[in-house]
Amino acid sequence: MLNAVPLPAVLTLAAALFCIGLFGALSRRNLIGVLMGVELMLNAVNINLVAFWRYFEARYITGQTFAIFIIAVAAAEAAVGLAMVIAVYRHYVTVQADEIDRLRG
Amino acid sequence: MTFHLFIPIVSPLIGAALAVLLHRQWVVVRALTLISVLINLGYGLWLMSVVPQSGPLVAQASGWLAPFGISLVADGMSALMVMLAALLMLTTVVYSFYSVDREREAHFYYPLLLLLLLGVSGAFLTGDLFNLYVWFEVLLVASFGLITLGGSREQLEGGLKYVVLNLLGSTAFLFGCGLMYGFAGTLNMAHIAERMATLADPGLQTVLAGVFLFAFGSKAAIVPLFFWLPSSYHTPPVAVTAIFSGLMTKVGVYSLYRVFGLLLQNELAIYAPWITLIAGLTMVIGVLGAVAQMNVRRILSFHIISQIGYSVMGLGLASAAGLAAGLVFTAHVMIVKMALFFIGGAAEQINGTGDLKKMGGLARREPLLALFWFLGILSLAGIPPLSGFIGKLILLQVGVSQQAYLITAVAAGTSILTFFSMLKIWNEVFWKKSYEDVNRLPRVRFGLLAPGAALVILSVALGLVAGPLVEYNTIAGQQLFDRAAYITAVCGADGCEAVYRAAVK
Numbered sequence A: 001m002l003n004a005v006p007l008p009a010v011l012t013l014a015a016a017l018f019c020i021g022l023f024g025a026l027s028r029r030n031l032i033g034v035l036m037g038v039e040l041m042l043n044a045v046n047i048n049l050v051a052f053w054r055y056f057e058a059r060y061i062t063g064q065t066f067a068i069f070i071i072a073v074a075a076a077e078a079a080v081g082l083a084m085v086i087a088v089y090r091h092y093v094t095v096q097a098d099e100i101d102r103l104r105g
Numbered sequence B: 001m002t003f004h005l006f007i008p009i010v011s012p013l014i015g016a017a018l019a020v021l022l023h024r025q026w027v028v029v030r031a032l033t034l035i036s037v038l039i040n041l042g043y044g045l046w047l048m049s050v051v052p053q054s055g056p057l058v059a060q061a062s063g064w065l066a067p068f069g070i071s072l073v074a075d076g077m078s079a080l081m082v083m084l085a086a087l088l089m090l091t092t093v094v095y096s097f098y099s100v101d102r103e104r105e106a107h108f109y110y111p112l113l114l115l116l117l118l119g120v121s122g123a124f125l126t127g128d129l130f131n132l133y134v135w136f137e138v139l140l141v142a143s144f145g146l147i148t149l150g151g152s153r154e155q156l157e158g159g160l161k162y163v164v165l166n167l168l169g170s171t172a173f174l175f176g177c178g179l180m181y182g183f184a185g186t187l188n189m190a191h192i193a194e195r196m197a198t199l200a201d202p203g204l205q206t207v208l209a210g211v212f213l214f215a216f217g218s219k220a221a222i223v224p225l226f227f228w229l230p231s232s233y234h235t236p237p238v239a240v241t242a243i244f245s246g247l248m249t250k251v252g253v254y255s256l257y258r259v260f261g262l263l264l265q266n267e268l269a270i271y272a273p274w275i276t277l278i279a280g281l282t283m284v285i286g287v288l289g290a291v292a293q294m295n296v297r298r299i300l301s302f303h304i305i306s307q308i309g310y311s312v313m314g315l316g317l318a319s320a321a322g323l324a325a326g327l328v329f330t331a332h333v334m335i336v337k338m339a340l341f342f343i344g345g346a347a348e349q350i351n352g353t354g355d356l357k358k359m360g361g362l363a364r365r366e367p368l369l370a371l372f373w374f375l376g377i378l379s380l381a382g383i384p385p386l387s388g389f390i391g392k393l394i395l396l397q398v399g400v401s402q403q404a405y406l407i408t409a410v411a412a413g414t415s416i417l418t419f420f421s422m423l424k425i426w427n428e429v430f431w432k433k434s435y436e437d438v439n440r441l442p443r444v445r446f447g448l449l450a451p452g453a454a455l456v457i458l459s460v461a462l463g464l465v466a467g468p469l470v471e472y473n474t475i476a477g478q479q480l481f482d483r484a485a486y487i488t489a490v491c492g493a494d495g496c497e498a499v500y501r502a503a504v505k
Helices: A007-027 A031-056 A062-092 A097-102 B003-021 B026-054 B076-099 B102-106 B109-125 B129-148 B153-184 B189-198 B202-220 B228-232 B238-263 B265-291 B296-316 B320-351 B367-381 B387-401 B405-431 B446-464 B466-481 B483-491 B496-504
Strands: B057-060 B071-074
Touching: A007 A031, A007 B153, A031 A062, A031 B153, A062 A097, A062 B129, A062 B153, A097 B153, B003 B026, B003 B057, B003 B071, B003 B109, B026 B057, B026 B076, B026 B102, B026 B109, B026 B466, B057 B483, B071 B076, B071 B109, B071 B189, B071 B483, B076 B109, B076 B238, B076 B320, B076 B446, B076 B466, B102 B109, B109 B129, B109 B238, B129 B153, B129 B238, B153 B189, B153 B202, B153 B228, B189 B238, B189 B265, B189 B483, B189 B496, B202 B238, B202 B265, B202 B296, B228 B296, B238 B265, B238 B296, B238 B320, B238 B466, B265 B296, B265 B405, B296 B320, B296 B387, B296 B405, B320 B367, B320 B387, B320 B405, B320 B446, B320 B466, B367 B387, B367 B405, B367 B446, B387 B405, B387 B446, B387 B466, B446 B466, B466 B483, B483 B496
Parallel strands: none
Antiparallel strands: B057 B071
16 A cells, blocks of 8 residues: 555656646746745645655554644634735726736836 | 743744734733743743753653654754744734734734744754654744735735745655655654665665755745845835845745755765855855845845845855854844844835835934944944854854865955945935935934844854854754764654664564
């Protein structure tokens, strides 16, 4: 069961997800898209942590604990981030990052 | 067991919670804030008096043994930083009493300040890499609130850059944590330090060091990761800018010191030339960036970056003496930089604008403000007998003794540029004649002058009585670089691996 999916395969998945998230966070103009990119990156790290736990340290639950903490922290971050997006939308009536800069002064 | 190490975390946490509950009674909120900050300050001072003799103090949460539970560790550097954080927060709170509007106070301004103090103190005291990440998030979420509180257009625009770039930096840090967990099988700092000695995979270690350098570098605003700082720091109220300048980037510096000094010591030797190069570039680019600016707080923001270069230089020297010198400088710059933000901010509030072209004539109108500003810029530039002189002198001495002549020359040259750049504010704000009638401007209130003045006086005092500060930081630098003592303090004489093996059986 453990050998059915080798560790490098899981890590590759996490790396791919991280890169997709990074690309999204850097290239999307929509602020919600940027936040979603960051969330994808956090989830990629979660996959990493759980995979390392499963393959190296399966007797303890440290990896899972980290993952649960990250989910909680990510939720808090998303709450603050989305609150800001709402505040921005109220002011600028758009959530496109480049238009927010152009409307300046 | 030294459970009192939880005091600087518990006190702002309870203070913030009560302040949220009682947010309608603003007197109570102010009193609560002041009390928790004072508790932290008193505790920090006591910690500083104990730690040099006793070595690192350790508390294990709920008595769980070290590699399994959560450890709090206070060594010399942690104690110094906890004390400074509380001291700077105290001056910020006093300044806020006189400068922050009721609207902000009603919308949880003080609880956010306390949460910021909570996150910062936690980050300084934790002995666990994953907890460091969590504390980073705590202080970042609080800072997100502080930087956008009020919600003006400018603040939202600056805040947006701040939030997105800091989130990316945090994610990189977390990514490093994940890799470290896969590599070392633990995230307890002492345990990692112990396993680093036995795990031989130099390639992966170098990658890890690179990830952490990127992550903490983006927090500390080193070249080329500093762009978020000058575009966001001038937008919130002066008190918020000041406390950010004193604490936020310094947490990044602290983490760099901790991770490279304790966990990745072997990598520090490999990265040292690059870190030194980054330090030099950060110094020069920061100070040159300030030249083009015409706004008090924007100029000061660029100078934060320039000063971070000196702190990073201490790391780049890659020795206990270098780290100690970097610590002395960091302590000095935290104090002086905040003083300058307070005084510049007070001048900004008098004039009603931070635009240099529209300001002027304050030397005659507010001689005390001008005096303290001048002492502050002398200290920042490193003129004896002020604390900046001591900070830079020790850095340059260590640089010369380690034959790092180029970075030493750059550091000395940057001081002159710093002084020129600060003189620009002096000329425009204080010296030149005002275009309008200065007598119509409001007088500076005591509460706006006192915090900056107190910090400048502290800088003068530290310069005159530099012996104890330098001695303390020498010990702190040695403690930081002494892996074996750290591991013994956290896990006992046999080390973490022994505890771990015993538990596995």
